Amino acid sequence: MPTALITGITGQDGGYLAERLLDEDWHVHGLVHASDGHVDELRRRTSSVELHEGDLADAAAMSELVNEVAPDEIYNLGGISSVAFSWEYPLLTAEVSGLGAGAVLEAAWQLKQRGGREVRVLQASSAEMFGLPAQSPQSEDTPISPVSPYGAAKAFAHHFVAVYRARGLHAVSCILYNHESPRRPPQFVTRKITRAAALIASGRQDSLELGSLDVRRDWGWAPDYVEAMVRAIRYPHPHDFIIATGESHSVADFVEVAFSHAGLRPWRNYVSLDDRLIRPVDAAELVGDSRKARTMLGWRPVVNFDDMVRRMVDSDLRAASS
Amino acid sequence: MAYSWENARLTSEVTGLGVLNMLEATRLYAGTDMSCVRFYQASSSEMFGKVQEVPQRETTLLWPRSPYGVAKVFGHYMTINYRESYGMHASSGILFNHESPRRGPEFVTRKISQAVARIKLGRQDEVALGNLDAKRDWGFAGDYVEAMWRMLQQDEADDYVVASGETHSIREFLDVAFRHIGIEDWSQHVVQDPRFFRPAEVDALIGDPRKAHERLGWKPSVSFAQLVETMVDADLADQRTMVGG
Numbered sequence: 001m002p003t004a005l006i007t008g009i010t011g012q013d014g015g016y017l018a019e020r021l022l023d024e025d026w027h028v029h030g031l032v033h034a035s036d037g038h039v040d041e042l043r044r045r046t047s048s049v050e051l052h053e054g055d056l057a058d059a060a061a062m063s064e065l066v067n068e069v070a071p072d073e074i075y076n077l078g079g080i081s082s083v084a085f086s087w088e089y090p091l092l093t094a095e096v097s098g099l100g101a102g103a104v105l106e107a108a109w110q111l112k113q114r115g116g117r118e119v120r121v122l123q124a125s126s127a128e129m130f131g132l133p134a135q136s137p138q139s140e141d142t143p144i145s146p147v148s149p150y151g152a153a154k155a156f157a158h159h160f161v162a163v164y165r166a167r168g169l170h171a172v173s174c175i176l177y178n179h180e181s182p183r184r185p186p187q188f189v190t191r192k193i194t195r196a197a198a199l200i201a202s203g204r205q206d207s208l209e210l211g212s213l214d215v216r217r218d219w220g221w222a223p224d225y226v227e228a229m230v231r232a233i234r235y236p237h238p239h240d241f242i243i244a245t246g247e248s249h250s251v252a253d254f255v256e257v258a259f260s261h262a263g264l265r266p267w268r269n270y271v272s273l274d275d276r277l278i279r280p281v282d283a284a285e286l287v288g289d290s291r292k293a294r295t296m297l298g299w300r301p302v303v304n305f306d307d308m309v310r311r312m313v314d315s316d317l318r319a320a321s322s
Numbered sequence: 323m324a325y326s327w328e329n330a331r332l333t334s335e336v337t338g339l340g341v342l343n344m345l346e347a348t349r350l351y352a353g354t355d356m357s358c359v360r361f362y363q364a365s366s367s368e369m370f371g372k373v374q375e376v377p378q379r380e381t382t383l384l385w386p387r388s389p390y391g392v393a394k395v396f397g398h399y400m401t402i403n404y405r406e407s408y409g410m411h412a413s414s415g416i417l418f419n420h421e422s423p424r425r426g427p428e429f430v431t432r433k434i435s436q437a438v439a440r441i442k443l444g445r446q447d448e449v450a451l452g453n454l455d456a457k458r459d460w461g462f463a464g465d466y467v468e469a470m471w472r473m474l475q476q477d478e479a480d481d482y483v484v485a486s487g488e489t490h491s492i493r494e495f496l497d498v499a500f501r502h503i504g505i506e507d508w509s510q511h512v513v514q515d516p517r518f519f520r521p522a523e524v525d526a527l528i529g530d531p532r533k534a535h536e537r538l539g540w541k542p543s544v545s546f547a548q549l550v551e552t553m554v555d556a557d558l559a560d561q562r563t564m565v566g567g
Contacts, residue, residue, distance in 0.1 A: 059331050087407075090346055090400075094339050098396065102334050102389075143383040145399070147406065149342070152399040156338060159385075159392040160330075166387060 005071040007031040007056055007104065008078030009049065010038035012183045013124065016226040017075060018046045029069045031056065031078060056100030059107075066107035070115065073233050076104045077124045079153070082187065086150035093149045094156070101157030105164045105171060112169060120170040121161070122233040127177045127218070127244070127286045129155040137218075137289040140175070140240045158240075170238045174229050177244035177288045180308060181222035182315030190219065191312065193255055197262040198316035200270055209274040213252040218287045220245045221303035221311075231297040244288020245301050257309040262317065330389040337390060341397030345404045345412065352410070360474045361412040363401040366394045367459070367485070367527050369416065377530040380416065380481045398481075405479050413473040415466075418485035418529040421549060422463035423556030430492060431460065431553065434499055439557035441511055442503040448511045452518030454492045459528045461486040462544035462552075472538040485529020486542050498550040503558075 004021050008014045009030025018028050028049045032039055039051065052069075054061045056078045066074065079097035080086055086093040101123055108119045128151035129144045144159075146152040161173040184191035189210070199205035220243075228243040259267035293299045303311070341363055352359050370378045371387035386392045398414050405412040425432035430451065437449035461484075469484040500508040534540045544552070 090342055091339065094342050094396070094400075099331070099334050099339065102330060106330055147403060149400065149403065152396055152403060155399060156334075156392060156396040159395060160389070162385075163387060163389060163392055 001025065001027045002073070003027040003029065003069060003071045004073045004075065005029045005031070005066065005069050006075045006077060007100075008076075008124075009051070010036050010042045011077060011081065012181055012185075012222050013077050013179075013226055013229075014075075015042055015045060015183060016181070016223045017077070017229065018042070018049050020223075020226055020230060022046055022048060029071065031065065033078075055096075056103065057095040059099070059103040062100075062103040063107040063110060066104070066111050066119075070111065071119065074104060074108055074119065074121045075124070075229065075233070076101055076121065076157075079124075079157075080150060083128060083148045083150040086148055086153070090149035094153045096153075097150065098153035098156035102160050105160055105169065108171075109164055109167065109169050118170055120233050120238075121164075121172065122229055123157055123161045123171065123173045124229070125158040125161075125173045125175045125240075126151070126154045127175060127288060129158055129175065130286060133286065136285050137244070137246060137287040138242065139289040140242055140292055162240075165238050172232050172235070172238045173240045174225075174232050175240060175242045175288070176225055176229075177218040177220060177242075177286065179220045179222040179225040179243075180312060182312050183222070184312075189251060190254060190309075191316075193251075193258050194309065194312040194316045196270075197258045197264060197313050198320040200259075200264055201262040201317065202320040204320065207270050207272055208255075209272050210251060210255070211274060213255070213271075213273070214250055216248040216250045216285050216287075218244045218246065218248050219254070219305060219308065220301050221308045224301045224303060228293055228297065228299045231299050232293070235297060239292070239296070241293040241297065242288040242290045243293055243299075244290045245305070246288060246290060247305060248285055248287045249305055253305075254309060257306050258313050261310045261313045333389045334393050334396075336393075338393035338396040342400045345400055345410070348412075349404060349408055349410060356409045357411060359411070360479070361401070361404075361410060362470055362474055363397055363412065363414040364470075365398045365401075365414045365416045365481075366391070367416060367418040367483075367529060369395045369398060370527060373526050376526050377485075377487065377528040378416075378483065379530045380483055380533055402481065411474075411479040413476075413479040414481045415470050415473055416481065416483045416529070417466055417469075418459040418461065418483070418527065420461045420463040420466040420484075421553065423553050423560075424463070425553075431495065431550075432557075434492075434495055435550070435553035435557045436561075437511075438499040438503055438554050439561045441505075442558060443561050445561065448513055450513045450515040450518065451492060452515065454496070454512070454514065457489045457491045457527070459485045459487070459489050460495075460546060460549065461542050462549045465540075465542040465544055469534055469538060469540045472534075472540055476537070480533075480537070482534045482538065483529045483531050484534055484540070485531045486546065487529060487531050488546060489526075489528040490546055494546075495550055498547050499554050502551050502554045
């Protein structure tokens with residue numbers, strides 16, 4: 001039975017990916033951090049994954065784990081997931097998201113050298129690596145120029161993938177633009193909005209505070225992005241792929257779709273702005289050009305922006321009424 | 323550099339995270355008065371790796387091809403991030419190869435100058451090297467240190483390429499070094515050893531130091547030939563003080 005190892009398995013993408021791989025009868029192992037509070041949730045959805053407690057930043061432990069599991073595919077989805085957090089803890093971010101990826105790649109390389117068989121690695125890179133891009137949309141050739149510790153750590157990992165690929169490892173980097181789902185934690189702006197819409201609609205909250213309504217992002221549906229990752233790692237040759245919808249929407253657009261779906265019109269009556277929520281440096285328009293993935297992998301996003309927002313609101317409405 | 327392949331982890335920690343550690347410590351120390359400390363980051367032309375533009379400038383796309391290059395890129399970005407986000411006077415000098423008699427003998431330039439001095443004194447016959455056609459933009463370390471100092475005297479922190487703007491091959495380095503001890507044809511003294519070839523060779527590394535010329539008023543004072551001869555002379559003096567060698 002083919003085997004996969006997923007770091008960050010308790011995250012949004014990790015869960016969808018585990019389900020996706022279990023559906024095709026893969027043996028799925030996952031790395032979880034000792035302080036991870038989402039293990040039970042994952043267990044409820046996917047009882048058959050084998051979980052290993054460990055720390056991405058611990059290179060020796062990662063090497064041991066990769067040797068023990070001997071995976072065919074490694075998905076490195078683990079790491080610090082928030083730009084704001086990365087400003088508060090830049091070193092921890094660099095250790096986990098940057099060096100952690102290095103540890104995974106080195107462990108895969110060692111396993112390949114010893115076992116003489118292919119080990120494929122997929123790195124979940126981020127559009128944050130582009131920082132304040134000069135061109136829009138961004139492609140695989142857009143200069144990497146991060147403006148946050150999070151982006152710099154992700155850039156480090158992305159560059160490390162290229163280094164190991166040049167060395168002969170089947171190492172793939174998917175540059176993922178924002179992708180959301182009902183499983184996004186509520187500290188992300190998208191989920192914060194849909195949850196607030198549900199709570200306001202059910203009379204449990206009065207209003208929503210946001211940092212900026214003008215920030216624009218290229219938002220996609222997380223399960224679509226997981227599908228792209230699986231296709232990317234299974235493509236015969238390792239490449240970098242931009243995974244994005246190619247459309248950008250503002251936070252205001254997001255709020256509008258979410259609040260009208262919850263019956264809250266006009267949405268401006270329920271939203272106030274709070275300067276403290278604005279990040280030190282916020283990236284300009286990040287929109288991805290995913291033509292390479294569309295052409296080579298036959299991938300395309302299935303769920304559009306409005307549907308994605310509505311699905312998230314529906315899920316939060318269900319939760320609010322239960 | 324070669325070391326970075328065997329110790330990718332250590333290289334990442336020291337060369338990459340170490341920079342962030344220093345930046346963070348500086349930021350915490352400076353507190354509300356960011357102007358009280360000036361920070362210099364020693365970035366490297368290895369960051370250009372698979373070069374995207376010739377010659378390389380401050381704006382050239384970085385494409386590192388070694389763990390060392392990747393770690394240096396990380397340090398470079400973080401230096402810029404701290405400057406832009408916290409207003410820190412943090413400058414990054416993208417230094418191309420710079421040599422001197424104080425270079426460690428594991429570097430190819432010093433390896434050659436030391437070997438040439440020993441060959442001159444009859445203490446060695448040959449030297450094993452990697453790819454003789456590898457080209458680099460080499461300058462004199464003393465000049466490059468001057469550029470670093472000038473960066474920190476500016477009102478505004480910035481990034482600067484520090485380079486000679488010329489490129490020379492290992493072969494040319496050998497020509498000048500051997501000629502200096504009176505040997506025109508050095509072929510019998512040099513063997514090529516595949517062990518010294520790098521897994522991924524960087525190509526066409528040549529810096530465009532115009533910004534440093536214009537803004538810092540900096541220019542290298544030592545030419546390529548002077549640099550090589552200085553290194554050989556220093557090693558000759560060094561070897562002569564060693565009894566028996």
